[in-house]
Amino acid sequence: MPDISSAALNQGEALSIDHLSISFGGLKAVDDLSFTVNEKEIFGLIGPNGAGKTTVFNCVTQFYKPNSGSVWFRDQKGEVINLVGRPVHEIIKHGLVRTFQNVEVIKELSLLENVMIGAHTNFKASVFEQAFKLPRARREEKEFRKKAEDVLKFLEIDDRKDMLAGGQPYGVLKKVELARTLISNPSLIILDEPAAGLNDSETGGLADIIRNIRDEYNCTILLVEHDMRLVMGVCDRICAISFGKFLACDSPEGIHQNKLVQEAYLGEEEDEI
């Protein structure tokens, strides 16, 4: 069905959420939500607590199977595919990687090894080749070790590369998660609250890192974030949702002035100020 799928994404669009719905019991966590992310864009998804932002991410990456709707994505071959219904572990092969709200790194591995997990699908050597360290296994191991070092250097934590992840500061672990997504050369990265748990100066640096990632790795970034300064500062466009429903999708200024969004979300903050 190439004709249908090519119609689902226009030129220059990377991802399209199309009438997505999922409910848990009686609760509609995501309700007929649609929005489109452009290529090479930093796109923010915001909403009050419990708005269903992370649920949307989980539906895109197939950790949850949506009840209805589609997720159209331009894969690395340029073909437009529907992600819904595909196995979770297959998603990264199409060029879509994510981070997690609470960092999910492996404590018993070094930072470098943690990053190399991100290259899992790039390895072609079989278990047999790995057990006997045959040339291909050795070559791949070397290649991705180098690549992991480069990514860690890019994020300025290469001085810690051989330290175990357990016991590292939260800010470093967040960067390790970022590095783990970058090593697979993704076309779209989904960041689930990248600033959560970071201090002010780290959050300030994060905006630069996110922009650098987009420019250096030539990819699209979709992020959920509570830190309004970061979202307003770094995003090209923002989609606001509340109780799983679409509110608005606009530039940061547009979102800031949007009456619906102010009512649902930003309004409370302005009262405080």
Place this chain on the structure above:
Amino acid sequence: MNGLNNKSPSLLKEGGALALSVYKNTYLRFIAFGAVLALLPVLQSAGLMKASTLSYLGNVLIYAVVALGLNLLLGYSGLISLGTAGFMGFGSYLAAIFTENLQLSFWVALLVAVAVPTLFGVAIGFVSLRIEGIYLAIATLCVSEILLKTFEQVEEITGGMQGKKANYPVIFGSKLDRSGTYLLLVIALILTMMLTYNLVNGQMGRAMHAMRGSEVAAQAMGVNLLKYRLISFALATAYAGFAGALYVFFIKYTYPTVWNINLSLYVLAAVVIGGMRSIYGTVVGAFLVWAVPDLVLKNLPVIGKINGLPYIFNGVLIILVIMFFPEGLAGIPTRIKLFIKRIKEKNAAKGGAQSA
């Protein structure tokens, strides 16, 4: 005189440099460890060691192989199997049947003893690994019991409760004796250690770590959970079948009672005591579980007379290890290093304070 004096320090230095380079290269270290193990029969022929001691040590080597397999499963992938004994027994019977009844070569028997239990394990894994958690433990426990009953009941092939006899292996036309077979065990263990080392330090090992550490992260990074659970379970089964074959070639006898649940629990104990995710730790664990009670404790006054001493010893050891060394005995060197580092830092701080 002078020349001699000059020579000996340089020899020492060269020897030291050699030892250091062996220590630094992981594979040379495995080989050096193997060489030490291989030299133990010399102690026996020199009269410094009892002949029975060599049997116990051979046992340790065999069980270290199977424990390494369980470590892949339990330590790295975070899955638990209670069927180790059954699969090991399966391997032992297959090896005995193929060499004694069918008169096939050692290599064919070894291959069959590894391949058949592995395929069998994959089939069971395919059914039980789809469900998470404890189900693999339950399924493997049941399978192990079924295998045990089969060993007892199919008397025509297995010899029933009388068990089945086998012989020292014939390799390349020459029949090995007891120390020859012991050497074979050493080679088998060292090869297993090397392969395990390669596996756990590559893509496969990282995928297993990811599965244990965070299933969601593993999936997001493209690790197919079912596939890698199956692979690690298949590997553990292959190690068990291999160890079973080694057992029957060294002990020359296999009978059902050996392969009961106690053995599976012993293997589990060896992994936990020695250290999850540690290759040398697993070997140390196997030594503590299978050699220390018989070689050391039995010779002690009073304590040595207690019935079921190995059970008590292992039980106490597990409790102590879990309480004080959750990472197993393999974690002790790291702790000592940390301790020394801390003392040095303290001293440095003191020195700094005094000079200030």
